[in-house]
Amino acid sequence: xxxxxxxxxxSIVYFKGDINEKIYILNNGRVSLNYNDIETGQEMHDLIxxxxxxxxxxxxxxxxxxxxxxxxxxxxxIAFSVAEFEQIVLQNTRIMIKxxxxxxxxxxxxxxxxxxxxxxxxxxxxxxxxxxxxxxxYLKARKxxxxxxxxxxxxxxxxxxxxxxxxxxxxxxxxxxxxxVSNISSQGTTSRTPGSDLSDTAKSxxxxxxxxxxxxxxxxxxxxxxxxxxGIDGEYEAKANYEIGRCFYNLQNYNVCIKHFTSLIxxxxxxxxxxxxxxxxxxxxxxxxxxxxxxxxxxxxxxxARAESPIMRKAKKALKGLEV
Amino acid sequence: xxLDLSMFNRFAVNFQPGDIIFCEHEPxxxxxxxxxxxxxxxxIIDDLEKIIDILQPGELFGEMAILEEAxxxxxxxxxxxxxxxxxxxxxFEILMKGTPQIALKLLKLFTKRIYDQxxxxxxxxxxxxxxxxxxxxxxxxxxQPVSDDSVNARTFMTTVDDIAHWAxxxxxxxxxxxxxxxxxxxxxxxxxxxxxxxxxxxxRFVSSKRRSQVSE
Numbered sequence: 182x183x184x185x186x187x188x189x190x191x192s193i194v195y196f197k198g199d200i201n202e203k204i205y206i207l208n209n210g211r212v213s214l215n216y217n218d219i220e221t222g223q224e225m226h227d228l229i230x231x232x233x234x235x236x237x238x239x240x241x242x243x244x245x246x247x248x249x250x251x252x253x254x255x256x257x258x259i260a261f262s263v264a265e266f267e268q269i270v271l272q273n274t275r276i277m278i279k280x281x282x283x284x285x286x287x288x289x290x291x292x293x294x295x296x297x298x299x300x301x302x303x304x305x306x307x308x309x310x311x312x313x314x315x316x317x318x319y320l321k322a323r324k325x326x327x328x329x330x331x332x333x334x335x336x337x338x339x340x341x342x343x344x345x346x347x348x349x350x351x352x353x354x355x356x357x358x359x360x361x362v363s364n365i366s367s368q369g370t371t372s373r374t375p376g377s378d379l380s381d382t383a384k385s386x387x388x389x390x391x392x393x394x395x396x397x398x399x400x401x402x403x404x405x406x407x408x409x410x411x412g413i414d415g416e417y418e419a420k421a422n423y424e425i426g427r428c429f430y431n432l433q434n435y436n437v438c439i440k441h442f443t444s445l446i447x448x449x450x451x452x453x454x455x456x457x458x459x460x461x462x463x464x465x466x467x468x469x470x471x472x473x474x475x476x477x478x479x480x481x482x483x484x485x486a487r488a489e490s491p492i493m494r495k496a497k498k499a500l501k502g503l504e505v
Numbered sequence: 506x507x508l509d510l511s512m513f514n515r516f517a518v519n520f521q522p523g524d525i526i527f528c529e530h531e532p533x534x535x536x537x538x539x540x541x542x543x544x545x546x547x548x549i550i551d552d553l554e555k556i557i558d559i560l561q562p563g564e565l566f567g568e569m570a571i572l573e574e575a576x577x578x579x580x581x582x583x584x585x586x587x588x589x590x591x592x593x594x595x596x597f598e599i600l601m602k603g604t605p606q607i608a609l610k611l612l613k614l615f616t617k618r619i620y621d622q623x624x625x626x627x628x629x630x631x632x633x634x635x636x637x638x639x640x641x642x643x644x645x646x647x648x649q650p651v652s653d654d655s656v657n658a659r660t661f662m663t664t665v666d667d668i669a670h671w672a673x674x675x676x677x678x679x680x681x682x683x684x685x686x687x688x689x690x691x692x693x694x695x696x697x698x699x700x701x702x703x704x705x706x707x708x709r710f711v712s713s714k715r716r717s718q719v720s721e
Contacts, residue, residue: 219626242616247623270612271605277612278601284615285569291622292578298629299673308576311530315580318549327582330525338532453595487598 183265187257188212194250194258195236204240204266207231210256216248220294237266237280309335313344316351325355340388341395382414386421393424393431402428423454426461435465456485456492463499472503479503510538510604516590520583527567533577534594536567538607542587548579555670559584568611621648629673636714637672638682639707642692644671646704657703665694 188194188210195201197216212229227248229235239246240263261269270277312335319328332348332355339345389404405428408414408421422445429438442458442465452458463478482496517540520526527533529548537544539562546558546566557579560566566581592600601608624647628640646659669679683699686692691707693700701707 219623219630238616238619241613242620244620267609271609274602274605274608277605277608278598281608281611281615284612284619288569288615288619288622291619291626295622295626295629298626308530308532311576312528315529315549318552318554321552322554324523326523327525331528334528334531 183259183261185257186260188252188255190252190254190256192252194252195246197246197249199246200244201236201246202240202243202263203260204234204236204263205250205258205260206234208257208259210258211253212256212258213251213253214248215251234266234276234280238284240266309339309342310344312338313342313348316348320351320355328355337384337387339391340384341391380414382408382411382417386417389421389424393428396431398428398431402432419449419452420454422449423452423458426458430461430465430468433468435469438462438465456482459485460492460496460499463496467499467503476500476503510540510590513590513600513604516592516596518589518591520587520589522583522585524583524587526581526583526587526589527577529578529580530576533567533569535591536565536593536597537581537589537591538565539563540588540590542583542585542589544587544589545582545584546579547582550670553666553676556667557670565607565610565614568614625671628671631711631714632718633714634672634674634678635682635685636711637674638668638679638686640711641668641671642699642701642704642707643711646701657705659701659704661699661701662697663699664697665699668699 185208194205194212195203207229209231212235214227214229214235216225216227217223218225229250235250236246270280312331316328316331316335319325319331329352332352335342335348336345336352342348385404385408389401389408392398392404393401402425405421405424409418409425412418426438426442426445429435429441439462442462445452445458446455449455459478460482463475463482466472466478467475479496479500483493483500486493486496518537520542526537526544527535539560541562543562544560544564544566545556546560548555548557567577569578624644628637628644631637631640642659642661645661645663649659649661651659665680665683666676668683669676672679674682683692683694687694691702693702
């Protein structure tokens with residue numbers, strides 16, 4: 182059973198190095214987690230807010246406490262066993278998703294610190310070059326199947342990229358080399374196969390996306406328009422339709438952009454990028470000087486978007502920018 | 506945790522041995538739950554393909570991309586015939602809400618990964634390459650349950666290259682140090698395993714190095 186516990190000021194809930202399976206939530210009072218930063222050795226003090234859990238990672242991972250929990254003023258908290266804690270978060274996915282975000286950030290940070298010490302941390306290659314290099318690596322290692330996969334993926338994402346022609350050449354030589362093409366794709370009913378099996382529509386879509394990312398908005402726009410006009414694949418048609426609006430926005434055709442997204446929203450009321458579309462309508466109003474309308478759309482986005490999502494942050498930022 | 510995942514059958518994908526499931530640097534928006542077969546996580550570092558992990562049925566992978574929309578930091582390759590469930594950002598929240606057990610699995614996975622990376626960071630902060638390599642064995646022994654405490658020898662199913670990777674020491678130098686340890690009869694090297702004669706000897710060695718580093 183979860184147990185309410187009270188601690189006097191200056192007492193210790195647990196010491197660094199303790200092995201203890203309890204997870205705590207602070208009800209009131211002040212608790213600080215003290216530890217030394219692994220990079221600098223500097224002593225750190227993280228203050229726990231009321232309503233916040235602590236001791237989660239070491240209890241769940243069954244490893245020694247990494248910090249000392251010091252009570253700064255008389256506090257009350259509830260202590261859970263790992264099993265009890267799991268029951269709570271299983272019934273409250275919001276808490277769990279929030280924790281997942283915190284942990285994934287910590288993980289990114291420690292990954293980065295490790296990499297900086299490994300000094301092969303000069304793998305700050307951009308993803309485009311990185312992906313191409315992997316194709317090259319597998320080719321050198323005579324792993325044709327893997328090489329073809331990586332190079333095909335490269336061409337899927339960067340069909341007009343800087344190594345595109347080189348990649349096509351390498352694929353050809355890899356295929357001609359040792360293994361029949363039919364071996365590349367995996368078998369089985371629901372097997373997903375490498376980039377080769379992308380439909381033509383998908384290819385033109387990714388091509389246009391690539392042009393967009395290179396800020397060639399006009400070329401991208403005509404690419405997306407072709408997909409919509411051809412009307413072969415409903416899924417890509419809807420995606421392309423959304424991208425057309427983004428092209429108009431980046432070309433600063435604000436009125437056209439607003440019209441386009443308005444009709445898009447009518448046509449696809451459940452479009453996966455609906456909230457983003459509203460954001461661009463707001464940005465277009467902002468661009469044409471309609472501050473009030475812009476604010477209205479940003480507020481709408483904020484009311485609909487998921488907490489902590491990138492679009493939520495963008496809309497909040499945009500709204501704040503207008504309120505100064 | 507026995508989970509009924511039959512409702513997710515439409516998300517099932519199959520891979521053959523050697524198939525790349527996703528590739529380092531590729532933009533990632535899928536993550537996977539292995540149902541059968543094993544998956545290797547590999548990374549190409551300094552023109553060498555390093556095995557970072559081998560994952561078993563029931564394990565999750567590719568989960569970083571879904572939370573942070575970043576390119577893949579490593580590749581996933583099917584080791585056997587693999588059947589996995591493939592989820593993406595759109596159905597992620599549905600999945601988390603509908604099957605919070607999977608979210609909990611993720612949470613546990615993150616705690617483990619954070620701890621492992623911190624432990625690795627500690628190895629890398631040692632200056633002496635010999636101490637680094639000894640500390641890799643300590644790290645490996647911490648995550649491996651012991652049946653009999655009174656026995657000091659430990660067997661590790663690992664290779665020189667793996668040790669080099671964890672220690673952040675070049676394979677050539679790692680080999681030199683390991684054979685030095687072997688000539689001192691502190692360990693024995695086999696093609697598929699390394700036996701450390703006295704793990705406590707390594708523990709003393711590493712902690713004295715760490716102390717002298719701090720007092721410097």
